[in-house]
Amino acid sequence: MELNECLEGRRSIRKFMTDEVSREKIEEMIKAAILAPSWKNSQVSRYYVTSSIEKTKEFLSCLPEFNQNSIQNAPVVVVSTIVKKRSGFERDGSYSSHLKDGWQYFDNGLQIQNFCLKAYELGLGTLIMGIYDVDKIREFFNIPDEEEIVAVVAVGYPAEEPQMPKRKTVEDITKFIAG
Numbered sequence: 718m719e720l721n722e723c724l725e726g727r728r729s730i731r732k733f734m735t736d737e738v739s740r741e742k743i744e745e746m747i748k749a750a751i752l753a754p755s756w757k758n759s760q761v762s763r764y765y766v767t768s769s770i771e772k773t774k775e776f777l778s779c780l781p782e783f784n785q786n787s788i789q790n791a792p793v794v795v796v797s798t799i800v801k802k803r804s805g806f807e808r809d810g811s812y813s814s815h816l817k818d819g820w821q822y823f824d825n826g827l828q829i830q831n832f833c834l835k836a837y838e839l840g841l842g843t844l845i846m847g848i849y850d851v852d853k854i855r856e857f858f859n860i861p862d863e864e865e866i867v868a869v870v871a872v873g874y875p876a877e878e879p880q881m882p883k884r885k886t887v888e889d890i891t892k893f894i895a896g
């Protein structure tokens with residue numbers, strides 16, 4: 718798929734078909750995520766996947782009602798975490814830059830973007846969710862304390878074709894300086 722077609726065509730999907738998504742496809746998406754750049758190539762993102770419809774249904778209780786409603790038919794949920802205190806940190810545990818612990822989330826976002834774009838190329842829809850019950854998710858997947866939960870992404874075949882929400886223009890957000 719041509720890059721711009723992928724960038725423009727990907728949408729947040731809030732209505733999914735119940736069709737299963739193969740493990741191979743999820744692995745392809747995680748492989749795409751791994752190709753993203755990261756702070757000193759630290760690659761701190763980790764993934765937890767519900768690999769059965771039953772498990773995904775159980776997972777819904779980790780989400781607020783509005784997100785549950787959006788992904789009620791989605792067959793797969795992927796939780797991304799980061800291994801803490803590596804990306805953006807010095808060996809002695811101090812911050813490397815003014816962004817403090819921000820780079821680890823930046824790195825994770827780059828991976829999740831690759832993940833969602835690859836999903837779109839494979840004919841799949843995704844919904845990134847930032848509102849969830851963090852304690853329930855930690856228990857659900859038995860996520861270790863060294864990791865922090867960042868994004869929850871539902872994956873499935875889309876049952877809707879939403880319009881692109883309005884985007885800002887280059888002029889809106891850019892200042893070119895010269896001389």
Ligand SMILES: Cc1cc2nc3c(=O)[nH]c(=O)nc-3n(C[C@H](O)[C@H](O)[C@H](O)COP(=O)(O)O)c2cc1C
Nearest residue numbers: 727728729730731784787844845846847848881882
């Ligand atoms: C960090 C982040 C958190 C988000 N959390 C939610 C969420 O909890 N629920 C939801 O329905 N959409 C969520 N979204 C989706 C955004 O609303 C969506 O990306 C935005 O409206 C632009 O639409 P598009 O993805 O179709 O381009 C989130 C997106 C991001 C990047």
